[in-house]
Amino acid sequence: MWRRREVAALFGGLAAAPAFAQFRVEVTGVGLTQLPIAIAPFRGQDQAPPKLSAIIAADLERSGQFRVIDGSGPNLDESSRPDMSPWRQKAADSLAVGSASRLADGRFDVRFRLWDVVKAQDLGGHAQAVPQGDLRRAAHRIADAIYEKLTGDKGVFATRIAYVTKAGPRYNLWVADSDGENAQSALASNEPIISPAWSADGERVAYVSFESRKPVVYVHDVSSGKRRLIANFRGSNSAPAWSPDGKTLAVTLSRDGGSQLYTIDANGGEPRRLTQSSGIDTEPVYSPDGRSIYFVSDRGGAPQVYRMPAGGGNPERVTFSGNYNISPAISPDGRILAFISRVNGQFKLHVMELGGSGTATAITDTVADESPSFAPNGRLILYATRQGNQEALMTTTLDGKIKARLAGQGGDLREPDWGPFLK
CATH class of the missing domain: 3.40.50.10070 (TolB, N-terminal domain)
Incomplete structure (x- = not known):
């Protein structure tokens, strides 16, 4: 897998990071x-x-x-x-x-x-x-x-985010307010937890746990705290992504050899294979209308973002700028693609208008960005990055002019996902 932290986790290379519970907000830039x-x-x-x-x-x-x-x-x-x-x-x-x-x-x-x-x-x-x-x-x-x-736009302040921390040997999956405060632990484990993903109704979070000494996909019910095992097949089970109707998860499985994309019922069951490539296909994400799946593949020789029908079919390449593009996120209106591009060894958050010229624009000046996620109104992007010696969660406007850091007391933040509007 090319997602930097997921790669490290899958091959046992996650670094330790202290946990935190409280945040402060620092806003920089002028619109x-x-x-x-x-x-x-x-x-x-x-x-x-x-x-x-x-x-x-x-x-x-x-x-x-x-x-x-x-x-x-x-x-x-x-x-x-x-x-x-x-x-x-x-x-x-x-x-x-x-x-x-x-x-x-x-x-x-x-x-x-x-x-x-x-x-x-x-x-x-x-x-x-x-x-x-x-x-x-x-x-x-x-x-x-x-x-x-x-x-005239709907506000997102009463929504929630999910993220992961590590303190000593303990990993925690947190659900917090959109400003990072009021964090509640959804899961604590001595093994890595990665890739949290909110369902469209805001009631469930899918994630990957290594508690079985291999990556396995679970779904956590936020209100009850109960969870369900969804994918524990031979090999790796990773990168869950919800369909907009909440009935299906797209996942990356290596059960039949290399890492390929499958769909599986949100309650579990037998997966259905979507891709048949000789390379690695991973990091699926549904388009807001549910008709397409965007994903990352090295089928062209280097990781790029592709799009295919949600039921499978011929993929078409979406990103052409640069030779290493990963971690796609689609805006709620389906118009903007956010992704991480490696440029001269630096991982930067980029945005690109879908259906446009294909020109991608870097909107950060940091060098270790990861895990972009759109706010449900599409006006902000949440992502993780490293500033100095500390990992942090950031939000940015789509033009990159206004950024806010949600920083912990001596702690690192990672793997963020922004939840939907609450009913």
Whole structure:
């Protein structure tokens, strides 16, 4: 396999990395057009940690669409009718205000309101009652509402990501909020865990575990914590990818010799072979409409991205720039291909418009990128990379202008996958 970490894992070469649980957000870069918004401190938020206004501001900044203005000033909440003059002086176009108050049953009543500062117009708001453990999710929902109101696109802040860590001899598969916080361990093992992949309904994560001393595919139910063994055939079982309807997984198996692509029922069963090449075919991913599978193959002499009908058939080559292109990811609208290209020995995240000229553009300046995954609204890409001596998860806008690092305390992050919109 050419995915750098998967190659190392399959042949016993994964390096140790410390685990982590908490993240901080560092946003770098400047977009050409960003909406200036002020987030006033929510009334009562000091009694309802974490600070809701800080989470909302970090979400909006990370999207690359907003520039957050200093929100300090008069005490405001969702029932206030604010004087817009000081906010106009701060050059804010919009203002978010709100509150958090504890209810008799122990839950928190979280409310917010959004204002158009230029027009002094109420843009609406909402209220939600949540247990304390869901306050972060409530803040993400508010950021989603603000994002959608001001950009017209659906926000992704209340979605989840999956990733893998290693601490000493222990590997962990984590499910976390989209900002990396609130991480919950889905699986811990003394053997490597790789290639987590979300189902389209956000209820299941497929992954590869080496606990049987070989790569085996499991499906984990996020809500119940139960898992099902899907592929444990002779040889290697790896690189699971969900069909959009959640009924099928595409996998890479070496049961019949070299690594080839198969499909298998999401509940397990007998796999159906898709490819018949003399090389290695791996890293399948479905197109959003389910009609095609993109994958990596060296059938032309070096790893490139190919596309074929989801039921099998003649593959056509998709990438032509460079001689080493791996780890394809397709945007939710099916228009953009993200992948990792090795250029002069450096692994960089590239994007390419499908159906266009075939020109690929590098959007990072790092040299060890891996595992790209699109946000469900298609506006950001999540990936892993190495900065200095530390591995980290990053998000980037599609033009590469705005990047945010989700960094742990002395820990490395790897194998990220961005989950779908939650119902």
